Amino acid sequence: MKLELAGTIDVLIAFLLAPLLPGIINRVKAVCGGRRGQPLLQCYHDVIKLLKKGAVYSRTTSHVLRAGAVIAPAAMVAALLLLPVPGRRAVMSFTGDVVLWAYLLGVARFFTMAAALDTGSSFEGMGASREAFFSALCEPVLLLVLLLMGMHSSGGPVAALVAVALIIVLLSENSRIPFDDPNTHLELTMIHEVMVLDHGGPDFGFITYAAALKLWMYGMLFSAAAVLPVFRPEGWLPQTGVFLASMVVFAVIVGMVESLMARLRLTRVPQAILAGGALCVLAIAFALR
C-alpha cells in the first residue's frame, strides 16, 4: 500500500467543487431547452439550506433511516481517498483498490435502499427494488471497466469501447437520463429521488452532497478513461488544468445526453446495461488480440 498525502488536495478540490457538476449539467440542459435555468451554484444553496433545517421523521422509521443518511457521505469520502486525478496518485493506492472503491459505493447504495424500506412506503420500496435491480446488473460492467482501465496496454479501440461502457454505467449509477429522471413530478417513475422521499433537513443535505460526490468520482473515472489513453500530463498545474477541463467536458456530455435523449422504458434499461457489458467483452477480446 502506498500513501500520497499530496492527494488530500485533490480530495479537498472534490469537496469544494463536487456540487458544481449538477449545476453545469442543469445549465447545459436549460440552454439546450431554450431556458435560462437555475443558478450554477444551486446545489450549494440547496445543501446549505437543508443543513440549517430541523428534521421530521416518520414514526415507522428506525435508526436505519438515520444511519443511511450518514453512511452514504462517509462511504463517498472514504471512496474519494482511492481515486487519483489523471497522472497523479490517490491518497491511498494498492493493487485492487478500485474494487474497494466500487464496493464502498455499494455500501452507500445498500444503506440507501435499507433506509427506503425503513419508511414502509410502497413508493420508496419500489424505488429500492429498481435500484437493486439496475445496480446488480451494473456491478459486473463497472468492474470490467475498471479491470480494463487498469490494463494500460489498451490501444485506441479498447479505450473507446471502455469509455462508452463507462458512460452507460455512470448514467445508470448516478440516476441520470436515460435510466432515471430526477425531474419528473411522478414518484412512480423515479428511482433515486423516490428512495429519499422521506429524508429531510440535514439528512437530505448529506444525501444530496453524497450524490454530488458520487457524480464527481464517476467524472474522475471518465477523465482517466478519456485523458490517459491520449497523453499523460506532467506537473501539478497542467494536471489540474487538464483534469478540471475534462470534468467540465464530462458535465457537458451528461447534459447533452439528457437534452437529446428520452428516458428509456423500464424494460429497456437492463438491455442498455447489458449492451455496456457486451462492449466490455468486446474490449477484452481486442485487448487480448
Add this chain to the structure above:
Amino acid sequence: MPIGAIVAIAGCIAGIIPALHVLVSALPVKHPAGILVDQLSAFFLFIILFVSALCALFAARTEKRPVTWFFFNLLVASMALTVCASDTILFLISWETMSLASFVLVIDGGARKASRDAGWIYFVATHIGTAFIIIMFMGLGAFPGANGGFATVALVCALIGFGTKAGMMPFHVWLPEAHPAAPGFVSALMSGVMIKTGIYGLLRAVTLAGGAPEWFGWLLIVAGLVSGVFGVVYALAQHDLKRLLAYHSVENIGIILLGLGTGFVGLSRGNTALAVLGLAGGLFHVLNHAVFKGLLFLGAGAVHHATGTREMDALGGLIKKMPWTAFTFLVGAVAISGLPPLNGFASEFMIYFGSFGVLRGGDMSLAGIAAVSVAGLALIGGLAAACFAKAFGIVFLGEPRTKQDQARPVTEAPPEAVLAMAVLAASCVLIALLAPLGIHLLAGPVSVVFAGGGIDIAQTKAELARAAGAYTGVAGIFALLLIFTALAALLRHVLLRGRRVEHSAVTWDCGYHLPSPRMQYTASSFAQPLVSFFRTVTGTLRAYERPTGYFPGLSRFSTRTGDLAWDKFFAPVFSAAAAQLGRLRFLQQGGIHLYVFMIMLALVALLIRVFW
C-alpha cells in the same frame, strides 16, 4: 442450561486451543489410530468448533429436548473427526455418522410431515454423495498415483460426492429443503459448518489424486459460477427466510469453488500469485461464510421462534421488537453481500486481488480467467446485496405486514442467544480489520494442498505477504469508513441540537390518505423485476386472480419458484428409478422365512464363488 449445551460448549473450547496451536506452530499432531491434524485439518477444525460452540450457546435456553442435544453433540464430534481422520475407513465412518446425526436433527422429532419429507430428500442426497465418495476412494486406493482415465474418474466422483455435501449446483437440491426444516441453531451449524466438510473433502481428494489438472480447475470455476449466480437468483425468488438463506449457502459455496478453481488453474499454468491467492481466498471465504451464515441462520431462528413464521411477507418492523437480533442480522447481511467494512469483502477481495494482480503482471494468457472471475464475483455481489436489502428490509423494517397475535407478543431473543449472535457479529468486524495481520495463517492450509504441486511454503508466504500490503490499505479504509460515519453522525447531532425535531410524523404517502401496512412493498414485489429478468432459469409460476366486476371481491396473487435441477432432472430420474425398481417388489413379500431363504441363497452363492 441443559447438560448437552454445557458439554458442547466445553468440548468446543477445549478443542479450539490445540487446533489453533497446530495452525500457528505448523506442527502436525499424529495418532496411530488414523488421526492426523495438519494445518488444513486445524483450519477446518477451528471453524467447526468456534461456530458449534456459539450455536450451542444460542439454543442453551430454548432447546430442552435431550435427544436433540445428543445428536447435536454427535454431529459436532463427527464433523471434528471427519477433518482429523487420515484413514479412509475412519473418514467414511465419521462422514456417515455426520450425515445420520444431521438427518435426525433435520426431521426434528418427525412430528411434522414437511420435516420428514425434507429429511428424506437429505437422506437420499447425502447417500448418493457418499456412494460417489466410496467409488473415488476405491479408485484411488486400487490405482494409487494413477493418472489419465482413473484419476479423471476419481476427481469427477470427488466433485460430485463432496459437491453434493457442499451444496454445489446442480447437486444442491437437498439444501433448500433440509435447512429450513431443522431448528435454527441446527441449520446454522449445517449451513455454516457442515457443508464445508464437502470443501475439505474435495481438497483432500485433490491431494490424494496427486494434484489437480488444469481442466479440473476450469470445471471448479464453471461449477462455482453456476452455483454462485443461480444460487443467488433462486434466493431472490424465495419467500421463506430460511430457504432464502439456504440458497445463499449455494451461492457462497460457488464463491469458494471459484476461488479454488482459479487457484488450481494458476497452479497448472505456473502462476504462483494466482494459485496462492485463489486458494487462500477460497479458504478465507470458508471461514467468513461460516461466521456470517451462522449468524444469519441464528437470526432467522430467533425470528422464527419469536413470531412463529418464516414467511417474509407476513413479517415487518421487527427492529422495534427485537433490536439486537435486527442489528446483528444487519451486520450479517452486509457481510454476506461482500460489502465493506466486513469480512465478506475481505475474502472476496483476495480473489479480486489475484485477478487484478495477474493483469498488472502482464500475463495476458490468464486475462480471460481474471475477467471471468471478476465479472462473476461482481454480479454475485450485486445480486446478493439486492437479496439482503430485501431480506433485512422486509423482515425487520417498515410496519408488521400481518396483525400481531395479542396473546403471543413478539419479544427479543433470550440473552444467551443475543450473546451468541453478538459474538459472531463482532467476529465479522474483527476478521475484516485484523486481516492484514492474520492472513499469513492461511499459508499453512494452502501449502498442505499445494504440497507436491511445485509451490513451497516460502513462496506461499511471500504471496500472502504481498497481499497483506493491500489488506493494510483495505483495513485502513474500513477503519476510516467507520470513523467518517461516526463523524457524520456527530455532525448531524450538532446540527440538530436545539432545533425542532419531529419523531412521530407519518410516512409521506404521496397524497394518499390512510396508508395501511398492507400497502407496503413485500419481499415478492421487491424481487419481482430481478426474478422476472431471470425467469428462464427460475421458472417462477404466477397465479393471479384479477378483481372483476363493479363490486370486485377478493383478488389473489401468488408466485411459486421451483428448482430447475429438481424439476427437470432429479424428479424425473427418481420417479423413473422408482418405476423400474418397482418390478423387484415381488421379492419383498413380507415373510421372514422368505428373506432368510434369500440370505441363505446369497451365502451359498458366495461360498461357491470362494471355494470354486
